[in-house]
Amino acid sequence: MTTGELSAERERIAFLHDRLERERAAAQAGLDAALKDGHEQRWHREVAVRTLSEQVSRLNVADGNLCFGRIDTAGGRVYIGRIGLFDTDRDYEPLLTDWRAPAARPFYTATAANPEGVTLRRHFRTRGRHLESFHDDELQLTSKALLEALDAPRSATMRDIVATIQAEQDEVIRLPHRGVLVIEGGPGTGKTAVALHRVAYLLYTQREQLSRRGVLVVGPNPGFLRYIGEVLPSLGETDVVFATPGELFPGVRAEREDTPELQALKGGLRAVDLLAEAVADRQEVPADPIPVELEDVTVELTAEIAARARARARDAGLKHNEARPVFHRALVDALVAPALDLIGEDWPELAADVRRELTGHPDVRRAVDELWPLLTPQRLLADLYAGRCFGLGYPELHRDDPRAWTVSDVPLLDEAAELLGDDGRAERRAARQRRQAVEYAQGVLHVIDSDAEMYEEDLRAVDLVDAEWLADRHTAVDHRVTAERAAADREWTYGHIVVDEAQELSEMDWRVLARRAPNRSMTIVGDLAQRQSAAGARDWSRALEPLARDRWQYRGLTVNYRTPAEIMAYAADALAEVDPTAVPPTSVRHGEPPVEVTGADPESFRPATGTFAVITPTGPLTPRATKGLEFDTVVVVDPERMTPAERYVALTRATRRLIVVRTPARTDGADPG
Numbered sequence: 001m002t003t004g005e006l007s008a009e010r011e012r013i014a015f016l017h018d019r020l021e022r023e024r025a026a027a028q029a030g031l032d033a034a035l036k037d038g039h040e041q042r043w044h045r046e047v048a049v050r051t052l053s054e055q056v057s058r059l060n061v062a063d064g065n066l067c068f069g070r071i072d073t074a075g076g077r078v079y080i081g082r083i084g085l086f087d088t089d090r091d092y093e094p095l096l097t098d099w100r101a102p103a104a105r106p107f108y109t110a111t112a113a114n115p116e117g118v119t120l121r122r123h124f125r126t127r128g129r130h131l132e133s134f135h136d137d138e139l140q141l142t143s144k145a146l147l148e149a150l151d152a153p154r155s156a157t158m159r160d161i162v163a164t165i166q167a168e169q170d171e172v173i174r175l176p177h178r179g180v181l182v183i184e185g186g187p188g189t190g191k192t193a194v195a196l197h198r199v200a201y202l203l204y205t206q207r208e209q210l211s212r213r214g215v216l217v218v219g220p221n222p223g224f225l226r227y228i229g230e231v232l233p234s235l236g237e238t239d240v241v242f243a244t245p246g247e248l249f250p251g252v253r254a255e256r257e258d259t260p261e262l263q264a265l266k267g268g269l270r271a272v273d274l275l276a277e278a279v280a281d282r283q284e285v286p287a288d289p290i291p292v293e294l295e296d297v298t299v300e301l302t303a304e305i306a307a308r309a310r311a312r313a314r315d316a317g318l319k320h321n322e323a324r325p326v327f328h329r330a331l332v333d334a335l336v337a338p339a340l341d342l343i344g345e346d347w348p349e350l351a352a353d354v355r356r357e358l359t360g361h362p363d364v365r366r367a368v369d370e371l372w373p374l375l376t377p378q379r380l381l382a383d384l385y386a387g388r389c390f391g392l393g394y395p396e397l398h399r400d401d402p403r404a405w406t407v408s409d410v411p412l413l414d415e416a417a418e419l420l421g422d423d424g425r426a427e428r429r430a431a432r433q434r435r436q437a438v439e440y441a442q443g444v445l446h447v448i449d450s451d452a453e454m455y456e457e458d459l460r461a462v463d464l465v466d467a468e469w470l471a472d473r474h475t476a477v478d479h480r481v482t483a484e485r486a487a488a489d490r491e492w493t494y495g496h497i498v499v500d501e502a503q504e505l506s507e508m509d510w511r512v513l514a515r516r517a518p519n520r521s522m523t524i525v526g527d528l529a530q531r532q533s534a535a536g537a538r539d540w541s542r543a544l545e546p547l548a549r550d551r552w553q554y555r556g557l558t559v560n561y562r563t564p565a566e567i568m569a570y571a572a573d574a575l576a577e578v579d580p581t582a583v584p585p586t587s588v589r590h591g592e593p594p595v596e597v598t599g600a601d602p603e604s605f606r607p608a609t610g611t612f613a614v615i616t617p618t619g620p621l622t623p624r625a626t627k628g629l630e631f632d633t634v635v636v637v638d639p640e641r642m643t644p645a646e647r648y649v650a651l652t653r654a655t656r657r658l659i660v661v662r663t664p665a666r667t668d669g670a671d672p673g
């Protein structure tokens, strides 16, 4: 790196920052104008404000590390950065190439063996807008830039890796496959990082479609979602919904876990039949006949009449709530003849009168409510857990607080919603809001037309518009961004779904996700050796068969960017216990060998700088809670008291130092209690 070269590159990077500044100032001015402009049509204004705000925030995040690399080929020189900048005066010639553009690809994939026409690859190290230094990596596989990135101390949140994406990761990030893609790799192979960069890449290449439908990222727990939450915004992407499997049913936020036995029961496909039985159990016949007191006579709604009406309603092929009117009608049909017999008269309109009386009769309505109740998913499950599970032969489902939802209840609630159908609540709410809007509009028209100055021949507002029309025009436009609307709507279907730690998902969880992604555009990231849930996947083919049959692609990642080789070697026994055939990923870095001590205070290992965690079998920080996370220094307490998969996860969280602490009671052979 000569001084001349460094100052030339500094000039170039300063120039790019000036360009960025100009673009941002223009976008900000446009945004300010759009916000102020009261005359523009409201809808147009909203679109302009939204587009310009997105542009401003995208330009804002580009400030840090705007340009991080350069490649030279026979075709010229390409500067690579977080966003693309173009020379508007020169036919939109690229000044800076977005890392996702095809022209940037060789920056990530060229090697000495396959240089792809690249004669030079340069990495810039910047601080703010200032270029501190650069180095050329001669197309080596593990560049200095990568090692520097991996050696840097970790913070509480994950960072993006745009500047140092590796070739095997780049292939997965840009894979053109539109269906289900499974990415598997051992701990620290960058699965999460790759999945998030793939989202950014897909949003770049299919922005129109994806930002309309949104992207859903499913991660194992809220701590993990907080940890990865900054990566996409740092790449300028915000149209993304983050959720744990316990949050996939709007209105419920479950964090509690069931016992492994219950997880397995609720997570397996037989839960579908169990729920169907639970719904059928709510379609009842009365133990004793129900009297219906008509004006002149009293008819009896017998078990036989109810059973026939139930058969008719079940045959209608509708969902439970939607079949209620069929049941109601069938009961009425069956009661007309006995009522006429009791009245003992037969004149033409009598049958119609009796039918009308029966249809609106409170006794009949009450009977319908009792024998074929309107059900919400929550009520169905709560009643099941409160005691109906005994009648169905699943006593283990009973619990004291039926509505204390667990993570495994969420796919059951979703499945129940499918079986029950619309409970009419949303429709009733919409009708009420509409009625209020029309009443308000009528009021407005009345005020306009009651102006005392008006003459007979003047055109009145009601001559031009009616209240319904006015209500339509003023119905509030849904101002929420895609991500907010999607998160609140159970029937929302996403443009793309990413599932992280996918080995933990049960068969029932996969059914929920299948409903949210009918186009099956999904990136599924996991490692079967790290599975901790009793209901999780043991084999991708089996787990994905109902979702994608055999139409899914598989890619493996093989290099560990987190854990030094010495720690990986120490964790090898745990891996062998989980799966003797599994091959651990190869670590890029070397470091200190793990330390084993007995009876030490884990806190005594807390370093002066860097992130630190103490993982113990029962918490507060359990192996389950650390899934997907990493820390500079990790103390694992009593790994022998963990399952092999838990042990494997716990031992592979450290980026630098691993200390294994055993409690003395354990080594004495006494009960650790």
Ligand SMILES: Nc1ncnc2c1ncn2[C@@H]1O[C@H](COP(=O)(O)OP(=O)(O)OP(=O)(O)O)[C@@H](O)[C@H]1O
Binding pocket: 146, 149, 150, 158, 159, 161, 164, 165, 166, 169, 185, 186, 187, 188, 189, 190, 191, 192, 193, 194, 527, 530, 561, 562, 627, 628, 629, 630
């Ligand atoms: N190309 C890269 N450049 C820089 N850092 C990287 C790269 N790839 C991965 N990393 C870093 O390696 C660490 C591990 O990545 P990540 O958490 O995505 O791995 P993972 O495969 O999801 O691990 P686990 O299975 O344990 O959850 C992270 O700190 C990530 O930023």
